[in-house]
Amino acid sequence: xxxxxxxxxGSGGKLSHELITRSIxxxxxxxxxxKLDDSAVFELNGRLAFTTDSYTVSPIFFPGGDIGKxxxxxxVNDLAxxxxxxxxxxxxxxxxxxxxxxxxxxxxxxxxxxxxEAEVQIVTGDTKVVDKGSADKLFINTSxxxxxxxxxxxxxxxxxxxxxxxxxxxxxxxxxAIFCQREGINLHVPIDxxxxxxxxxxxxxxxxxxxxxxxxxxxxGGLATTLNExxxxxxxxxxxxxxxxxxxxxxxxxxxxxxxxxxxxxxxGKLVAVVAADDAEKILAEIRQNQYGTDAAIxxxxxxxxxxxxxxxxxxxxxxxxxxxVGELLPRIC
Amino acid sequence: xxxxxxxxxGSGGKLSHELITRSIxxxxxxxxxxKLDDSAVFELNGRLAFTTDSYTVSPIFFPGGDIGKxxxxxxVNDLAxxxxxxxxxxxxxxxxxxxxxxxxxxxxxxxxxxxxEAEVQIVTGDTKVVDKGSADKLFINTSxxxxxxxxxxxxxxxxxxxxxxxxxxxxxxxxxAIFCQREGINLHVPIDxxxxxxxxxxxxxxxxxxxxxxxxxxxxGGLATTLNExxxxxxxxxxxxxxxxxxxxxxxxxxxxxxxxxxxxxxxGKLVAVVAADDAEKILAEIRQNQYGTDAAIxxxxxxxxxxxxxxxxxxxxxxxxxxxVGELLPRIC
Numbered sequence: 001x002x003x004x005x006x007x008x009x010g011s012g013g014k015l016s017h018e019l020i021t022r023s024i025x026x027x028x029x030x031x032x033x034x035k036l037d038d039s040a041v042f043e044l045n046g047r048l049a050f051t052t053d054s055y056t057v058s059p060i061f062f063p064g065g066d067i068g069k070x071x072x073x074x075x076v077n078d079l080a081x082x083x084x085x086x087x088x089x090x091x092x093x094x095x096x097x098x099x100x101x102x103x104x105x106x107x108x109x110x111x112x113x114x115x116x117e118a119e120v121q122i123v124t125g126d127t128k129v130v131d132k133g134s135a136d137k138l139f140i141n142t143s144x145x146x147x148x149x150x151x152x153x154x155x156x157x158x159x160x161x162x163x164x165x166x167x168x169x170x171x172x173x174x175x176x177a178i179f180c181q182r183e184g185i186n187l188h189v190p191i192d193x194x195x196x197x198x199x200x201x202x203x204x205x206x207x208x209x210x211x212x213x214x215x216x217x218x219x220x221g222g223l224a225t226t227l228n229e230x231x232x233x234x235x236x237x238x239x240x241x242x243x244x245x246x247x248x249x250x251x252x253x254x255x256x257x258x259x260x261x262x263x264x265x266x267x268x269g270k271l272v273a274v275v276a277a278d279d280a281e282k283i284l285a286e287i288r289q290n291q292y293g294t295d296a297a298i299x300x301x302x303x304x305x306x307x308x309x310x311x312x313x314x315x316x317x318x319x320x321x322x323x324x325x326v327g328e329l330l331p332r333i334c
Numbered sequence: 335x336x337x338x339x340x341x342x343x344g345s346g347g348k349l350s351h352e353l354i355t356r357s358i359x360x361x362x363x364x365x366x367x368x369k370l371d372d373s374a375v376f377e378l379n380g381r382l383a384f385t386t387d388s389y390t391v392s393p394i395f396f397p398g399g400d401i402g403k404x405x406x407x408x409x410v411n412d413l414a415x416x417x418x419x420x421x422x423x424x425x426x427x428x429x430x431x432x433x434x435x436x437x438x439x440x441x442x443x444x445x446x447x448x449x450x451e452a453e454v455q456i457v458t459g460d461t462k463v464v465d466k467g468s469a470d471k472l473f474i475n476t477s478x479x480x481x482x483x484x485x486x487x488x489x490x491x492x493x494x495x496x497x498x499x500x501x502x503x504x505x506x507x508x509x510x511a512i513f514c515q516r517e518g519i520n521l522h523v524p525i526d527x528x529x530x531x532x533x534x535x536x537x538x539x540x541x542x543x544x545x546x547x548x549x550x551x552x553x554x555g556g557l558a559t560t561l562n563e564x565x566x567x568x569x570x571x572x573x574x575x576x577x578x579x580x581x582x583x584x585x586x587x588x589x590x591x592x593x594x595x596x597x598x599x600x601x602x603g604k605l606v607a608v609v610a611a612d613d614a615e616k617i618l619a620e621i622r623q624n625q626y627g628t629d630a631a632i633x634x635x636x637x638x639x640x641x642x643x644x645x646x647x648x649x650x651x652x653x654x655x656x657x658x659x660v661g662e663l664l665p666r667i668c
Contacts, residue, residue, distance in 0.1 A: 141388055
């Protein structure tokens with residue numbers, strides 16, 4: 001493999017085939033992918049989840065992960081948030097001419113590792129190379145298909161007054177990790193992205209309760225955006241308590257210094273669950289057993305008042321509206 | 335909607351939601367997409383086809399289509415080439431900051447039109463905005479899911495000696511259309527891209543014969559690349575006859591002038607079929623009934639000699655090896 005990716009690697013010709021077979025299929029191969037037909041073919045039955053995301057994160061390598069790990073975890077999580085068991089992923093690269101082949105190899109290695117942990121297979125793909133200056137290094141799209149178990153019915157529209165709201169851990173770590181890496185800020189205690197596949201956690205939650213109403217991973221726009229989406233989709237009000245929201249001390253300090261609100265910072269390995277009040281403690285206990293849920297907490301509840309609005313009781317006892325963000329906090333966070 | 339796309343349109347916040355609901359969902363909406371959950375949910379059973387493609391074509395508007403129409407047709411065709419009935423598509427935009435909102439609206443209109451013709455639904459999506467200079471205008475990823483009818487078994491590995499090779503029409507039109515548009519070349523007779531959804535054509539072919547062994551749309555790398563892929567995947571030889579390959583006169587003249595070989599020029603609305611010899615005439619007649627197959631022709635056969643090689647009998651009676659392309663003919667053709 002040459003040192004740099006050339007336009008020819010995207011031509012569909014000999015070098016394309018070499019790149020695909022030597023670099024991609026050799027690391028990610030499985031009987032479905034190896035056929036190299038125009039589409040992957042497999043058998044599935046029942047209710048399916050289908051999702052897509054393009055990843056444009058900058059920088060592409062960051063503490064706690066890289067664009068490859070992010071592309072697998074992000075799409076796995078979007079599937080898991082419907083209660084689905086993620087099964088098959090597609091993988092599409094847009095590469096800028098001149099990108100280092102060794103960096104591509106590292107990223108393919110991360111994809112393999114994340115896919116193995118999440119127990120998903122990469123079954124179909126595409127590689128495009130664009131001329132220098134027409135893209136910034138590397139963009140990845142992953143789409144995914146999963147199977148939804150019988151009896152599971154999870155949607156952002158299912159929150160009901162009385163339900164409890166659980167967050168699976170500290171909020172804002174991914175956003176701060178990316179920002180500090182991009183801007184060359186060295187925190188006293190370095191913060192890693194929380195980038196992780198949450199499908200195992202979701203299946204453990206579903207095993208202890210059938211009363212999980214909404215699930216979402218608070219990525220772009222953070223916890224505040226996810227809660228607002230639930231409030232709008234469900235036509236319900238949401239109240240949270242500032243003192244219960246888990247935030248890493250260094251993240252909090254960095255946010256204060258930089259003028260960010262941690263409620264709006266992106267996460268890539270957290271989920272927000274809206275669950276029946278009776279099952280909330282049981283589900284919380286189960287989440288805390290999982291390696292990605294040790295800091296989980298109940299942070300509030302769904303209420304009948306002020307539908308479509310999210311309100312936070314502050315540490316001082318006052319109330320503050322937590323609105324959808326209007327402006328751009330951090331571009332290219334995912 | 336503002337005149338230009340801003341970074342904020344990709345933030346996940348208010349402007350993102352506005353862009354998604356006002357521009358995208360209003361045009362492409364359906365009960366599955368309208369839920370706006372992290373994943374689309376639908377029921378499907380049996381053998382499924384799953385494929386992905388990122389589209390980076392430049393220019394994004396060209397005679398006969400635009401990047402939106404291409405993104406739908408390309409993915410629909412990849413599904414159809416397994417014999418699948420395309421059902422659901424995902425749609426993911428990477429937009430350069432400053433891109434005209436009116437151009438995005440035009441492209442979403444083309445997507446709607448192409449999806450309606452192909453009878454597929456856009457059920458899930460994603461929108462990312464990157465800073466000016468980090469992408470060239472607009473890239474689109476579409477992934478797709480389709481259902482494969484019982485008894486259909488189509489793969490590039492299924493070509494057998496004795497099979498006939500059919501191409502559904504003139505080769506190279508898309509490549510020449512893009513090249514001339516990009517370089518500002520005015521041909522005496524303008525050439526349009528052949529960009530079209532071929533799923534209806536494939537289902538008509540499957541209705542008249544169960545002996546269709548391979549199907550592929552000869553996009554990047556053209557007819558020559560597709561035939562080489564069949565030869566390699568099937569470990570068989572392929573012989574074609576130059577005089578039988580349908581090529582538009584203007585495309586041929588342009589290729590001679592520009593130094594291109596039409597066998598290597600991209601198509602976006604053509605298919606190559608490898609079929610049992612006994613059914614070849616019947617299938618050919620059926621293809622010619624379809625609006626996208628009027629110029630279809632039998633161009634050669636699969637042979638036991640020179641496995642993995644494609645050879646062309648020229649008009650002069652000599653033989654010429656038709657190899658995989660090594661270099662890049664035309665970057666960003668799709």
